[in-house]
Amino acid sequence: MKTAFHLDDATVVAYAGGSLSNCLSVVAASHVAMCDHCRAKVRRAEAVGAVLLETCEVQQMKPDALSSVFERIDGSDWVQPKTRSDASDDPDPSLPLPVSRLLDCRLDDVRWKTAGPGVGIHVIEKNDDGSSLYMLKVRPGHKLPDHGHAGQEMTLILRGAYRDVIGRFAPGDVADLDEHIEHQPVIEDGEDCICLIATEAPARFKGLVPRLLQPIVGI
Amino acid sequence: MMRKGANAELAEDLVQDAMIAVWNKAGMFSPGKGSVTTWIYTIARNLRIDRLRREGSRYFTDIDEYEEASDDPASDDVVIGKQQDLAVTEALDVLPDDQRAVIVMAFMDDMTQSEIAEKLDVPLGTVKSRMRLAYRKMGSVLEDLR
Numbered sequence: 056m057k058t059a060f061h062l063d064d065a066t067v068v069a070y071a072g073g074s075l076s077n078c079l080s081v082v083a084a085s086h087v088a089m090c091d092h093c094r095a096k097v098r099r100a101e102a103v104g105a106v107l108l109e110t111c112e113v114q115q116m117k118p119d120a121l122s123s124v125f126e127r128i129d130g131s132d133w134v135q136p137k138t139r140s141d142a143s144d145d146p147d148p149s150l151p152l153p154v155s156r157l158l159d160c161r162l163d164d165v166r167w168k169t170a171g172p173g174v175g176i177h178v179i180e181k182n183d184d185g186s187s188l189y190m191l192k193v194r195p196g197h198k199l200p201d202h203g204h205a206g207q208e209m210t211l212i213l214r215g216a217y218r219d220v221i222g223r224f225a226p227g228d229v230a231d232l233d234e235h236i237e238h239q240p241v242i243e244d245g246e247d248c249i250c251l252i253a254t255e256a257p258a259r260f261k262g263l264v265p266r267l268l269q270p271i272v273g274i
Numbered sequence: 275m276m277r278k279g280a281n282a283e284l285a286e287d288l289v290q291d292a293m294i295a296v297w298n299k300a301g302m303f304s305p306g307k308g309s310v311t312t313w314i315y316t317i318a319r320n321l322r323i324d325r326l327r328r329e330g331s332r333y334f335t336d337i338d339e340y341e342e343a344s345d346d347p348a349s350d351d352v353v354i355g356k357q358q359d360l361a362v363t364e365a366l367d368v369l370p371d372d373q374r375a376v377i378v379m380a381f382m383d384d385m386t387q388s389e390i391a392e393k394l395d396v397p398l399g400t401v402k403s404r405m406r407l408a409y410r411k412m413g414s415v416l417e418d419l420r
Contacts, residue, residue, distance in 0.1 A: 064409045065387065065402040072381040073319045084333030099416040100409060102308055104381040105315035106362040124293045153333040233402070 058090045058227040066209075066231050067093065071100035078180060078188040078253035081153050082209040082229065085251060088151035089211075089227040150213065154251055157188075162213070162249065165190065173197040185256040192249045193217075193242045203237040206255030215248030217241060288325060292318045309358050358416060365415040373408035376401055 062070070062083055069075040070083045087093045146155035147162050157179050158165065167175025173194035180188040185205075193199065195215070210230040217224050217240040224230055224240075232238070242248040295317050303313050320334050366374060379385045379393070387405070391398045 063402070063406070064413075065405040068377065068380050068405045068409050069387060072384070073323050074380055074384050074386050076386070080333050096413065098308055098312070099413045101316055101319075102312045102358055102416060103362050103366070103377065103409075103412050104319065105309065105311040106359055106366060107378060107381045108315050108318070109311060109359075124290050124297075127290070127294055233399070235399075 056089045056091065056227045058086075058092070058225075058229070060222065060224060060228040060230060061090060062086060062093050062096070062229060063231045063233075064096070066207075067096050067100050068103075071097050072104055076186055076253075076255065078182070078186045079207060079209055079255070081157065081188055082211050082251055082253040084153040085151040086211050086227070086229040088153060090229075154211075154213070165192075167192050171200075174199070186254060187257075188251070188253045190249060190251050192247050193240075195242050195244045195246060195248075197242045199240045199242075201237065201239040204232060204234050204254065205257065206234055208232045208252065208254045211251045213249045213251055215246045216243040217248050217250075218243065284325065288318070288321055291321050295321065309356065311359055361415045361418075362412060365412040369408055369411060373404045373411075376404045377408045377412075380405065 066075065066079070066083060070080060070087075075083060087097055146152055147158065147160075148155075150158075150162055165177050167177055170176040170191070174197065175192040176189055177192075178187065178189040190213075193215075199217075208230075209232070210224070212224050212226050212228050214226060216226070219230075219238040219240045221230065221236075221238065223243075230238075240248075292314070296314055299317070303310065316334065323334075366377070369377070375394070376390055379390045380387075385393070387398060387401050391401045394401070
């Protein structure tokens, strides 16, 4: 898929190195699943990780390590990792696998909680450190409240499109924003815009009403 | 593994797991996708995340499955493994020290960008821009091999 907006290179490094938080990793992985360009970039970053691995100081393993490995290979304690075909759930084929795996239903059947006029929210994960992963469904023509961020915020468009100061975001595009960006997405006419969003910290809304609603809505 | 916060016993366990995974998955290795070292790196990284984090690393394996199904010929298919490793090694060698340091901390010490910023006592934005600069230099070397 050709997408117009990609992951920040610093995010690619953190993701490939395995140090990006879980919530952000899910959005990064979902974009990577939809974007050939970023998939190639992640592969290149992994090649860097591999070379660094080779520069590590060598550690002595236990003397019986190798024989123990062979015993385990001969034995039966190795469980083959699950493959897509035997995953227990029934992933929505219209969604990238890292997202569909986290939903227990199709995108059309998600139960949205009202988060204000024209806005539905489905919280997937909310952590004690303030990070969260959720989906928003916003009505066509709707303007989201003007907001900034206390940390990184990553938004992947799954359906529909929106515009903000940065440009037009369509399915597959990711807005990988840091705390310096403030924006007010406006949903395009035609269809609902559904996005997957990961934040390191709750958004900072400018208006009083969204700020008051924030604790109730849960983002 | 030990640099990334695993204790000696867990590290030993993870290395054994990685060796077994490499043995069992050897048939799935595709030279067109990169070097053997890169492949082993991704296996070890995923096992470590599985063990140390509650959520596991399903998102990485999900992508692997997706890529198997992709008919896009534009990935790094023609890069020959050894040549790739050599190019990255050379690119790493000539990186300025400050850029190399953030890359090493991100890949080898499992440090988040915020943790790196704290350790180096620089703003988060500086860490990110060093990472971008370093990645672009190394990424362009790899891209040139295509």
